[in-house]
Amino acid sequence: MQYFLTNQIEVWYILGAVLMIIEMYLGGTIGLFFAGIAAFCVALCMKFNLIALNTLIDQVGLFFGFFCLWSIMLWKPTKHLLNIGNAKEYHNIEGGIATVYSNDLKGENLGKIKWSGAVCKAKLAPSGKNTVLKKGDNVTIISVKNNIFIVEK
Numbered sequence: 001m002q003y004f005l006t007n008q009i010e011v012w013y014i015l016g017a018v019l020m021i022i023e024m025y026l027g028g029t030i031g032l033f034f035a036g037i038a039a040f041c042v043a044l045c046m047k048f049n050l051i052a053l054n055t056l057i058d059q060v061g062l063f064f065g066f067f068c069l070w071s072i073m074l075w076k077p078t079k080h081l082l083n084i085g086n087a088k089e090y091h092n093i094e095g096g097i098a099t100v101y102s103n104d105l106k107g108e109n110l111g112k113i114k115w116s117g118a119v120c121k122a123k124l125a126p127s128g129k130n131t132v133l134k135k136g137d138n139v140t141i142i143s144v145k146n147n148i149f150i151v152e153k
Helices: 002-006 008-026 031-047 056-086
Strands: 097-100 104-106 111-115 118-124 132-134 138-145 148-152
Touching (some): 008 056, 104 111, 104 118, 111 138, 111 148
Parallel strands (some): 118 148
Antiparallel strands (some): 097 111, 104 132, 111 118, 138 148
């Protein structure tokens, strides 16, 4: 707690970075990205003395204010960017041959395939739900939805 009291600006910078790193690994949650931006904004306000933020309650209040502001301003643009994967722009991928990269690809569980040197998330097509594919099996890519490859044997 003493570190937080003496290095408040650095703690907000670290919090912002950690939130954005978690967002990168989880992917698609958007909220942690907005929270990371909000933490950076609080740190910048404190660094340049834009607002007197002497207590933790003031800082947390400003954090939630920035979080709401960034959420309102960036919600639709980021949702649009995340939904670009729904577009039918995968003509060069559909019909391609890939190799099962994860241990097993079965049922509705997500697995991994290797296509054109890249490891990608994949799941079986509805027609092959009862099929179990082992690591190294070749599969045909049927479609791509939300950056998840739909494959069949």
